[in-house]
Amino acid sequence: MSTPKPSTFPRNTWYVAAKAAEVQDQPLGRQICGERMVFYRAQEGRIAAVEDFCPHRGAPLSLGRVCEGKLVCGYHGLEMGCDGKTIAMPGQRVRGFPAIKSYAVEERYGFVWVWPGDREQADAALIPQLQWHDNPEWxxxxxxxxxxxxxxxxxxxxxxxxxxxxxxxxxxxxxxxxxxxxxxxxxxxxxxxxxxxxxxxxxxxxxxxxxxxxxxxxxxxxxxxxxxxxxxxxxxxxxxxxxxxxxxxxxxxxxxxxxxxxxxxxxxxxxxxxxxxxxxxxxxxxxxxxxxxxxxxxxxxxxxxxxxxxxxxxxxxxxxxxxxxxxxxxxxxxxxxxxxxxxxxxxxxxxxxxxxxxx
CATH class of the missing domain: 3.90.380.10 (Naphthalene 1,2-dioxygenase Alpha Subunit; Chain A, domain 1)
Structure with missing residues (x-):
């Protein structure tokens, strides 16, 4: 068995994943810390992020679309929830579909921030404060x-x-x-x-x-x-x-x-x-x-x-x-x-x- 390559980046921390303006009507695929993620706007425009991997056939969910706040795979129409669980698929039973990884994500200061590691450890208070954002003096x-x-x-x-x-x-x-x-x-x-x-x-x-x-x-x-x-x-x-x-x-x-x-x-x-x-x-x-x-x-x-x-x-x-x-x-x-x-x-x-x- 080969020895796994040591990590070169921390994961239990906040990274800027995108400018907020990059995530609008269409999903955005982006690789962060070696993990392929897809960012999209769910219900009420709230930012969500899940693994860019459809559990049906492995297609990238970033090639799909967003419909009524749900991420829809562009291959066979599977609907994915913000929690990484499959919601529905036309003409199919999806109860046994495995969940994919979902990520802690926040929109702040005009950026989308993601926590690639254990989402249970994610604390939005750790996102750095930017004094110049939305400040008329800057x-x-x-x-x-x-x-x-x-x-x-x-x-x-x-x-x-x-x-x-x-x-x-x-x-x-x-x-x-x-x-x-x-x-x-x-x-x-x-x-x-x-x-x-x-x-x-x-x-x-x-x-x-x-x-x-x-x-x-x-x-x-x-x-x-x-x-x-x-x-x-x-x-x-x-x-x-x-x-x-x-x-x-x-x-x-x-x-x-x-x-x-x-x-x-x-x-x-x-x-x-x-x-x-x-x-x-x-x-x-x-x-x-x-x-x-x-x-x-x-x-x-x-x-x-x-x-x-x-x-x-x-x-x-x-x-x-x-x-x-x-x-x-x-x-x-x-x-x-x-x-x-x-x-x-x-x-x-x-x-x-x-x-x-x-x-």
Whole structure:
């Protein structure tokens, strides 16, 4: 008997599975943590999620339709309930049909959140709070990428922004990022923070645009900050911005700065692929839709550059699995984040053993 491959992602936790707007009249099939799921709107528009597997002939339920809040298989018309139990099938008795897996799922902040593990452990209170959602002082927009790379590579990427100097040289990169040391701290058992504060430097093109959009001069030096916060299972929020130099930097009054949070929800699809939900919540000039679109387009270009780098990095790592990678001080944020992920996985794997011992 072959030894099962160890898991590379926690399951008893909340992941972003989709943007809420993706789940409307038709079911949405998506693979999360190696499991094929189908998301749909049941009675009264409530989000539901079950295994994407019809118990009749194994057809994907995501190829079916939603009728009066019921998920109908597109192969032979089997009707599936939110609890994974078959409701009915034209001309057939379905009482003996085996149930399929159903998932704890929540719609919040414009996203669909799913708990891939034991639904009895799912607690909606554990979904992170997003202060900027539906807040008139903030504006938000973003997108979704499917990336053929291990989700942990994206966490490494976001917890070490030194790469901006090279990968994003024409937008947010500048030499001062390399020249300014970063600081990494671990807060408790579930947060890693890597921060970098740059003083009295020129603003790169992206931040010049942001300053102009907020009615601020873009041809003077600025103080710039990057504060990357990892929380499990794979969420990274990055406080970013610039203020006119000498006005207090990160603590400057709103009249002298542009402040945003880069939103990164990284959801593993398989061991070598991910769903990457990205966006920017900004706390300046929130009512200007043109600025919102300009920032979204700029982010799309920036993250497209990351996509290419990560997919080719994944290819190299797959081709040379025996090679040991170097770990430098700039890698501390990613290293500490991975330690938290590894601990969560180990705790989940130990739980069945502990339960069996107690029984």
């Amino acid at each position: 504006a938000y927009d973003g997108g979704l990428f499917h990336i053929k790379a291990d989700y942990r590579l994206m966490i490494d990427n976001l917890m070490d922004l030194t790469h901006e100097t090279y990968v994003h040289a024409t937008s947010i990169g500048q030499a001062e990022i390399d020249e300014t040391p970063c600081k990494t701290e671990v807060h408790g058992e579930a947060e890693v923070v890597t921060s970098r504060f740059m003083q009295d430097i020129p603003a790169p093109p992206f931040w010049q645009m942001a300053l102009r959009s907020n009615g601020l001069a873009d041809d003077v030096n600025v103080d710039r900050w990057q504060i990357c916060r990892f929380t499990p299972p794979s969420h990274v929020m990055i406080e970013v911005g610039v203020a006119h130099a000498g006005q207090g930097g990160y603590e400057a009054a709103d009249a002298h700065k542009v402040y945003s949070v880069v939103v990164d929800f990284i959801t593993p699809e398989t061991d070598g692929s991910m769903w990457y939900f990205w966006g920017m919540a900004r706390k300046f000039n929130p009512g200007d839709a043109a600025v919102t679109e300009q920032i979204r387009a700029g982010q799309h270009k920036i993250f497209s550059e990351d996509l290419e780098m990560l997919e080719l990095q994944q290819r190299n790592l797959a081709d040379y699995p025996e090679r040991q990678l170097l770990k430098l001080n700039i890698d501390a944020g990613g290293v500490q984040s991975r330690k938290i992920i590894e601990r969560l996985i180990a705790d989940e794997q130990a739980m069945p053993v502990l339960q069996a011992a107690v029984a």
